[in-house]
Each structure stands twice: as C-alpha cells, then as structure tokens.
Amino acid sequence: MSRKKVESSIEGIIPYSGEGSTITIEGGAVCTQLGCAYNGDEAVAYAAKQSNVDVVAAYPITPQTIIVERFSEYVANGEVSTKYLPVESEHSAMSACVGASIGGARVFTSSASQGLALMHEVLYLASGLRCPIVMAVVNRALSAPINIHGDHSDMMGSRDCGWIQLYTENAQEAYDLTIQSFKIAEDKNVQLPITVNLDGFFISHSTESMKSIADEDINKFLPPRTPIYKLDHDSPISIGGMALPEYYYEFKRQQEEAINSAKPVVKNVGNEFGEMTGRKYGFFEAYEMNDADVAIISLGSTSGSVRSVAKKLRANGEKVGAIKLWMYRPFPTEELFSIIKDLKVLVVMDRAISFGAPYGALCSDISSILQNRDSEVKVLNMIYGLGGRDIPTTTIQQVFEESLHTAKTGEVKQRIKFLDMRE
Amino acid sequence: MNQKEPLSKRMKLSWREMPFAGIMFEPGSSVEYKTGDWRIERKPQIDGEKCIRCFICWIFCPDVSIKRVPKPYKKHIESVEVDYYHCKGCGICAAECPVNAIEMIEESTDVP
Amino acid sequence: MVVLKNLSTEELYAPGHRLCAGCGPSISIRMALKAARGPIAVVNATGCVEVSTTIFPYTAWRIPWVHALFENQAAVASGLEAAYQSLEEKGKRKGKVDIIAVGGDGGTFDIGIQAISGMLERGHDIVYLCYDNEAYMNTGIQRSGATPRGAATTTSPAGKVIPGKRGKKKDFIGICAAHGISYAATASIGFFSDYIDKMKKAIEVDGPAVVHVIAPCPLGWRSNPTETVKLAKMAVLTGLFPIYEVNDGIYKMSMKLGRLLPIEEYFKLQGRFQHLMKPEWKNEVEEIKKDTEKHYKKILRLAGEKIT
Ligand SMILES: Cc1ncc(C[n+]2csc(CCOP(=O)(O)OP(=O)(O)O)c2C)c(N)n1
Ligand code: SF4
Ligand code: SF4
Ligand code: SF4
Ligand SMILES: [Mg+2]
Numbered sequence: 001m002s003r004k005k006v007e008s009s010i011e012g013i014i015p016y017s018g019e020g021s022t023i024t025i026e027g028g029a030v031c032t033q034l035g036c037a038y039n040g041d042e043a044v045a046y047a048a049k050q051s052n053v054d055v056v057a058a059y060p061i062t063p064q065t066i067i068v069e070r071f072s073e074y075v076a077n078g079e080v081s082t083k084y085l086p087v088e089s090e091h092s093a094m095s096a097c098v099g100a101s102i103g104g105a106r107v108f109t110s111s112a113s114q115g116l117a118l119m120h121e122v123l124y125l126a127s128g129l130r131c132p133i134v135m136a137v138v139n140r141a142l143s144a145p146i147n148i149h150g151d152h153s154d155m156m157g158s159r160d161c162g163w164i165q166l167y168t169e170n171a172q173e174a175y176d177l178t179i180q181s182f183k184i185a186e187d188k189n190v191q192l193p194i195t196v197n198l199d200g201f202f203i204s205h206s207t208e209s210m211k212s213i214a215d216e217d218i219n220k221f222l223p224p225r226t227p228i229y230k231l232d233h234d235s236p237i238s239i240g241g242m243a244l245p246e247y248y249y250e251f252k253r254q255q256e257e258a259i260n261s262a263k264p265v266v267k268n269v270g271n272e273f274g275e276m277t278g279r280k281y282g283f284f285e286a287y288e289m290n291d292a293d294v295a296i297i298s299l300g301s302t303s304g305s306v307r308s309v310a311k312k313l314r315a316n317g318e319k320v321g322a323i324k325l326w327m328y329r330p331f332p333t334e335e336l337f338s339i340i341k342d343l344k345v346l347v348v349m350d351r352a353i354s355f356g357a358p359y360g361a362l363c364s365d366i367s368s369i370l371q372n373r374d375s376e377v378k379v380l381n382m383i384y385g386l387g388g389r390d391i392p393t394t395t396i397q398q399v400f401e402e403s404l405h406t407a408k409t410g411e412v413k414q415r416i417k418f419l420d421m422r423e
Numbered sequence: 424m425n426q427k428e429p430l431s432k433r434m435k436l437s438w439r440e441m442p443f444a445g446i447m448f449e450p451g452s453s454v455e456y457k458t459g460d461w462r463i464e465r466k467p468q469i470d471g472e473k474c475i476r477c478f479i480c481w482i483f484c485p486d487v488s489i490k491r492v493p494k495p496y497k498k499h500i501e502s503v504e505v506d507y508y509h510c511k512g513c514g515i516c517a518a519e520c521p522v523n524a525i526e527m528i529e530e531s532t533d534v535p
Numbered sequence: 536m537v538v539l540k541n542l543s544t545e546e547l548y549a550p551g552h553r554l555c556a557g558c559g560p561s562i563s564i565r566m567a568l569k570a571a572r573g574p575i576a577v578v579n580a581t582g583c584v585e586v587s588t589t590i591f592p593y594t595a596w597r598i599p600w601v602h603a604l605f606e607n608q609a610a611v612a613s614g615l616e617a618a619y620q621s622l623e624e625k626g627k628r629k630g631k632v633d634i635i636a637v638g639g640d641g642g643t644f645d646i647g648i649q650a651i652s653g654m655l656e657r658g659h660d661i662v663y664l665c666y667d668n669e670a671y672m673n674t675g676i677q678r679s680g681a682t683p684r685g686a687a688t689t690t691s692p693a694g695k696v697i698p699g700k701r702g703k704k705k706d707f708i709g710i711c712a713a714h715g716i717s718y719a720a721t722a723s724i725g726f727f728s729d730y731i732d733k734m735k736k737a738i739e740v741d742g743p744a745v746v747h748v749i750a751p752c753p754l755g756w757r758s759n760p761t762e763t764v765k766l767a768k769m770a771v772l773t774g775l776f777p778i779y780e781v782n783d784g785i786y787k788m789s790m791k792l793g794r795l796l797p798i799e800e801y802f803k804l805q806g807r808f809q810h811l812m813k814p815e816w817k818n819e820v821e822e823i824k825k826d827t828e829k830h831y832k833k834i835l836r837l838a839g840e841k842i843t
Contacts, residue, residue: 054621055621082621083618087610091610096610096614097614099616099617103614107614121604129603232619232628232630233630236599237450238447238600238601241445241585241591250437250441251445254438257438447589447594450549453552476540478540485559485565508550509550513557515764
C-alpha cells in the first residue's frame with residue numbers, strides 16, 4: 001500500500017506536543033500564566049468568570065454542581081458583574097439563556113445528564129435562534145437505572161441539536177476550551193451555541209495542576225460580545241415566528257452552513273490561543289499518526305490513557321497512534337479522513353450506546369466518512385465505560401494488541417465489542 | 424431589495440439571502456396581508472351622522488380595522504372609518520356600538 | 536379610568552394577522568398594548584396569538600417580540616430582563632423596557648406554570664399576561680386546566696355518560712398571589728377600561744405582576760363571532776369569571792354584582808355547553824351553579840365584601 005506521510009500542517013490537526021511528541025509547537029507562551037490546582041468543574045467556573053459573562057442561568061446536577069456553586073460564590077462575593085439566575089429547572093435555565101442571548105448578553109450555563117435531557121427541546125431553540133450560548137456539559141449517564149457517573153450518553157442523545165460540540169481531556173483543556181468557546185460561538189459567521197464536554201468525575205472532580213491565564217490576557221483574547229441582532233427598544237424585530245414549509249427548510253440550511261463555518265473559526269481560535277499560551281488547539285490531536293498501522297480514536301478523558309498505552313507500545317516498536325477528538329460537531333470529515341485513510345485498523349471508542357444502531361455514535365460518523373472513498377482501513381467499534389465504569393490501561397492495551405493482530409491478518413472477529421462486560 | 428415589491432415576493436430568495444434565523448425585521452409587515460377577503464357576506468358600514476365618536480368600536484375591533492381619523496364632524500375632531508383591506512367582518516363593532524351607528528350590510532353593496 | 540379619547544391611536548399591533556374573525560385573544564393583546572407607558576417587549580408562548588401573528592414573513596408586531604416555546608415564556612422573559620439589567624449596569628445599553636410575557640391558558644395553567652412560578656419567586660420585573668380562551672385552541676380545542684366544568688372540548692367531549700370537562704378551573708390568580716407578589720388581577724376584554732387600567736398597574740409595579748384576562752374564542756366556544764365581547768361580559772356577570780385585584784395580598788372586587796346572571800343565559804349562546812341544555816344534564820347545571828356560587832363567595836369573602 002502506498003503511504004503518504006500525514007502532513008502535520010493540515011489545518012486543524014494538532015500534533016501532540018507533550019512528552020513523547022515528535023513535533024513541538026513553534027512560538028512560545030506570550031501571556032502571563034499562573035500555576036494552580038483546580039478540578040474540572042472549578043476550572044470551567046473560573047474560565048466563565050474570566051470570560052466576563054453577562055448572564056448565567058443554571059440548575060444544579062451532579063457532577064456539574066461545583067460549577068454553579070463556584071459561580072454563585074463569585075456572584076455573592078461581588079467578584080463578577082454577572083446576573084446569575086438560579087432558575088427552577090434546566091428547561092428554564094436554557095430558556096433564560098436564550099432570552100438573555102437575544103437581549104444581547106454573553107451567556108453561560110452548565111448541565112449534565114437528566115438536566116441536558118430536560119433541556120433537549122430548548123437546545124434546538126437556541127441553535128435555531130442562533131444564540132451563541134456556551135454550556136459546559138459534565139457528561140454523565142442517563143437514567144434508568146439512575147447513575148451519576150461519567151459517560152457520553154447525555155451529549156450523544158442531543159448530538160443533532162445544532163450546537164457546536166467540543167470534548168476535553170482534562171481540567172486544563174476544559175478551562176482552555178471554555179474560554180475559546182465564547183470566541184467561536186460569537187464569531188459573526190458562526191452565531192451558534194456550543195458545548196464544552198468534560199467527563200463527569202473523571203475530569204469534573206479530579207484536581208490537577210494546571211495553568212490559568214491572567215485576566216488582562218483573556219480580555220485581549222476575548223473582546224466583549226457584539227451581537228449581530230438583538231431584541232431591544234431600538235430594534236422592534238420579531239424573533240421566532242412561524243415558518244411554513246415554504247420557508248422553514250431554507251432556515252435550516254442556513255444553520256447547517258453556520259455550523260460548518262465554525263470549522264475555520266475553531267481552527268483559528270485554537271491557533272491564536274496556542275500562540276498566546278503555548279497550548280494549541282484544533283479539531284483533534286494526533287499522536288504518532290505519521291506511520292501508524294493501528295490507531296484508537298476517542299473523546300474526553302480516555303484519550304489520555306489511550307495515549308499513554310500507545311506510547312508504551314511505541315517503545316516496543318509497535319506502529320500505533322492515537323487521535324483525541326476535540327471537535328465532534330461540526331465533524332472534521334476531511335481532516336479526519338486524511339489522517340485515518342492509510343491506517344490498517346482504526347478503533348473507535350464510544351462511551352455511549354446508540355441502541356439498535358449498527359455502531360456507537362462516533363463510530364457511525366467515522367464509518368460514514370469512509371463511504372465512497374479510497375481507503376482500506378478496517379474500523380472496529382469499542383463500546384466502553386458506561387455509567388462511569390473505569391477503563392483500565394490494560395484493557396486499552398488489549399484493544400491495541402488485538403487490533404495489531406487484525407492489522408496483520410486482516411481478520412475481523414467482531415466489528416463491535418462491549419469492553420469489560422461481564423458475559 | 425426592491426422595497427415596493429410585496430414581502431411574499433421579496434422573500435422568495437436563496438437560503439443564503441433569507442433573513443437571518445427567520446427573524447422578521449420589518450415591524451408590522453402583516454399590514455401587507457389582505458384579510459379583508461375573509462369576510463363572508465357582510466361588512467360594517469358606519470353612519471357618520473349617528474356616530475357619537477365614543478370609539479367603542481375602535482377599541483373592540485380584533486383586527487385593528489376601525490381607524491380613528493382626523494376628520495372633524497360637528498363638535499367632534501375625529502371620525503371613525505373601516506379599513507376594508509383588513510376587516511374580517513366579525514360584526515363586533517356593530518354589536519357593541521351604543522347608538523347602533525354601525526350596520527352590517529351586504530358585502531356586494533358599494534361603500535362610499 | 537381609561538378614557539378612550541385619550542388612549543393612544545398608535546397601533547403597536549398591526550392588522551393583517553391571521554387570528555379568526557371575532558377572536559377574543561386578539562382583542563386582549565391589542566388592549567394590553569394600549570397600556571404601554573413606554574418601550575415594551577413581548578415574550579409570547581406558543582398558541583393561537585403567536586402562531587397567527589407571525590407567519591413568516593409577516594409580523595403583526597411593531598414592538599420587539601419573541602416566541603420561544605410553549606412553556607418557557609416566563610423563563611425567556613426572565614433571561615431577557617437579566618440581559619437588559621446586566622448590559623445596562625455595564626454601560627452597554629440604555630433605556631427601560633417593560634417586558635410582558637404572554638401565554639394562553641394552556642401555556643399558563645398547565646405546561647408553563649412551573650416557569651411562571653419560578654419567575655414570580657425570583658421577583659423579575661415582568662408582567663405576566665394570560666389570555667384565557669379556556670382550552671388549547673391552537674391545536675384544535677383540547678381541554679386545559681382553565682376549561683370550565685361542563686364545557687365540551689375535543690378531549691373532554693360531551694359523551695353519553697360524561698358531560699364535558701370534569702373538575703374545576705384552577706385558581707391561577709390564587710396561585711400567583713400565594714407567591715407574595717405585589718399585583719395580580721383578573722379582567723375581561725368586555726370591560727376594557729378596567730382591563731387596561733389593570734395592565735397599567737401591572738406595568739407600573741416594580742417586580743412581577745400577573746393579569747389573567749378572559750378572552751372568548753368563537754371557534755372553540757362555538758359562539759357567534761359577533762358575540763365575543765358580549766360573552767366576555769357575561770362570563771363576569773354570571774359569576775363564572777369574577778374580576779378582582781390582589782394588591783399585596785389584599786383582594787378587591789372590581790365589579791360588585793347585585794344578582795348573578797343565570798348561567799343558562801351564557802351557556803345557551805355557546806355550542807360547547809349545548810349538551811347541558813338537555814334535561815338529562817339538569818343536575819350537572821345545578822352542580823355548576825353551586826360551584827360557581829361557592830367560588831364567587833370565596834372571592835367576595837377574601838375581598839371583605841358582604842355575602843348576600
Ligand atoms: C411542548 C409542547 N407540547 C405541545 C405543543 C402543542 N401545542 C402548541 S400550542 C398548544 C395549545 C395552546 O393552548 P393555549 O396556551 O391555551 O393557547 P391558545 O392556542 O388557546 O391560544 C399545544 C398543545 C407544543 N407546541 N409544545
Ligand atoms: S366587523 Fe369586526 S373586523 Fe370588521 S371593523 Fe368591525 S370589529 Fe373590526
Ligand atoms: S361605537 Fe358607534 S358611536 Fe361609537 S365611535 Fe363607533 S360607530 Fe361611533
Ligand atoms: S381559535 Fe379561537 S383563539 Fe384561536 S384564533 Fe380562532 S378565535 Fe382566536
Ligand atoms: Mg387557550
């Protein structure tokens with residue numbers, strides 16, 4: 001098979017820059033950063049505080065509670081000039097966010113699991129009315145049975161809601177991407193709401209040492225919102241009227257264009273952020289993908305474990321790589337294709353079940369981008385970690401090893417597998 | 424965009440040019456929409472001589488189709504007129520007029 | 536007292552909307568806007584008014600207006616108010632806007648009540664206006680928590696064994712008043728002066744205020760469109776829809792009735808009550824009368840009026 005080197009310069013693909021990376025980012029940090037220790041929730045609350053949010057409306061749910069609690073403290077202590085609405089449900093939280101957003105405010109909220117599910121109807125309203133709301137979703141399993149731990153069922157259940165969806169690996173990324181999210185969502189060509197996903201407990205409740213950025217630098221990076229329309233006395237417009245079949249379709253097409261327009265914005269904002277902090281972001285992070293035969297693609301905190309296992313196997317001479325997907329919607333179709341097309345096996349990790357579907361949600365997307373294209377990569381789907389079940393590195397290593405075997409023999413035993421399931 | 428063309432024509436646009444998010448940027452644009460042809464058989468006729476300019480018909484009209492106009496008559500400085508382009512012929516004005524100055528007449532009758 | 540001559544002739548609500556001929560809710564909206572003291576914005580719940588006034592590309596509104604969903608108008612209005620306040624404090628906008636959240640009886644009594652309760656409890660400076668046509672009209676006349684006992688709707692039909700809607704109309708204003716808000720009132724489009732006055736008071740109050748206005752629907756009530764206003768008055772005069780105010784918890788009757796108008800007079804003008812005119816449902820009518828009197832007396836008592 002002819003192999004093309006993966007161009008590290010492909011836009012939106014960020015080579016892993018930490019230890020063990022093959023490429024280091026050019027340009028160093030040019031802002032003031034402070035070492036600090038936060039858990040994921042605290043990091044998000046702090047990012048929202050520093051982003052000069054005008055209105056927050058939120059409702060508590062584990063494992064997101066720390067975000068609303070911290071923010072309430074900022075408000076109670078006069079540390080922010082934000083209007084905080086302690087609403088009576090998530091449905092009202094998102095509704096109030098929509099109201100505030102059409103009033104011209106910069107808006108932030110946060111939810112999880114049942115809360116996100118209760119908001120479902122309003123998520124479509126927010127994207128349909130083109131409200132650049134930023135929401136941290138602290139991913140948690142959905143009832144029944146009730147379970148408060150981390151998996152991606154909540155966000156995956158709302159993945160078609162027209163929101164930009166970013167996933168993070170740790171508290172640092174949750175912090176960094178929350179700040180970037182305002183700039184992405186409020187971009188004049190985008191004007192769409194955005195979620196920053198962080199795994200419940202795995203990220204939300206683990207304290208890490210990380211770096212926070214000085215307020216002045218954030219103010220420079222993130223100017224106040226300039227809404228492209230707003231509802232006010234000097235703007236007597238009608239928002240949210242009825243569109244009959246004659247018109248509705250066109251408005252939905254506009255929305256599709258808007259979310260795809262977010263791609264260059266995510267990339268540029270990620271670059272700019274990288275220039276400022278030394279931490280560059282894009283659509284996904286590629287670890288050792290240049291000559292990999294086998295790779296695992298994952299979302300969220302699992303990406304860290306995948307990378308560490310890949311590193312170990314690399315040391316043994318195995319040609320393995322890892323992709324951490326930051327941007328799930330819009331889906332980076334072309335860029336992902338360019339990096340996976342020459343693999344022998346791609347393993348897709350799904351932390352949610354798409355009941356009755358051929359694959360988990362991420363795997364369905366990956367499979368569909370291979371349609372009618374020139375690639376022989378075999379795609380394997382691993383469902384894992386539902387309801388907060390841990391995914392040990394030994395399991396990931398086994399997945400890699402089995403996949404390497406598949407790469408050698410070309411034999412696919414199971415296209416979809418439930419990892420660590422008691423049979 | 425040609426402002427003189429009716430809205431319904433002006434909105435037959437490519438999705439790229441359609442108003443952002445379906446927002447209606449022209450306040451009160453419904454005036455362009457004719458609801459007068461909803462009337463069946465009857466339409467209101469105001470007897471300007473009988474009328475005492477109490478404006479009860481004006482306040483009750485669900486279709487904003489009774490207009491107060493600066494037409495003096497005797498001691499009055501204003502008069503009321505029907506906007507037939509929009510009047511749906513519900514007859515509330517006629518029913519509520521305290522002096523029976525409004526009559527629901529045959530639709531075919533010419534109104535001055 | 537509202538003097539019609541002195542009311543503004545500026546129409547913030549334009550003709551050309553597509554509500555039915557003789558639509559009571561349409562009248563209720565137009566009158567409410569006549570109470571404006573300055574800039575006003577409306578947050579509208581899904582329902583007849585919303586659907587028929589903003590069929591793209593035509594809007595009947597000449598003021599800032601937004602429709603979000605069926606049950607979240609109170610929450611959207613809360614967010615809008617917060618945005619105005621926050622941006623004003625930061626010097627990014629100027630000028631008071633009176634926000635009115637509007638919902639039908641379904642959007643208010645049933646699906647929207649939680650968000651309304653939240654809005655009242657948090658104390659937003661918003662007027663909540665419920666136009667009550669006593670059923671879900673937009674979706675084809677289904678019963679709501681505001682449908683009166685005995686009324687036939689498509690989900691509470693007049694059957695052989697069940698004569699229309701069971702259960703009473705919720706005491707929505709009682710629920711609102713229980714939140715300790717400064718102003719709540721019922722009104723009727725039939726008594727425009729009283730209604731517009733109440734809207735003015737509601738707007739002037741700092742903090743949340745609620746107005747619940749009866750607005751007959753000729754389609755759903757199966758009544759003659761000509762009689763919309765007449766029915767709105769009769770609803771009050773029969774005691775079925777007493778009009779009163781609650782000022783900081785103190786009830787005050789807006790209209791003292793000597794004797795209640797017999798409800799049969801009101802019923803016979805409406806198709807939704809026709810089945811009750813049959814002899815077999817005589818008892819049902821008696822029960823409705825008893826309920827009506829009881830509720831009316833309760834309001835009288837709360838208002839400190841003599842009960843005769
Ligand atoms: C969540 C949700 N459930 C149901 C509906 C369907 N729906 C739209 S309007 C409506 C009834 C509205 O009734 P009401 O509030 O009394 O207003 P009216 O139509 O009578 O003016 C219903 C059931 C909806 N839009 N959203
Ligand atoms: S008939 Fe009805 S719509 Fe026409 S003017 Fe009279 S009240 Fe208005
Ligand atoms: S209600 Fe009758 S008297 Fe009063 S203004 Fe209208 S037409 Fe004249
Ligand atoms: S159904 Fe009733 S409330 Fe709805 S537009 Fe018609 S008359 Fe008005
Ligand atoms: Mg109704």
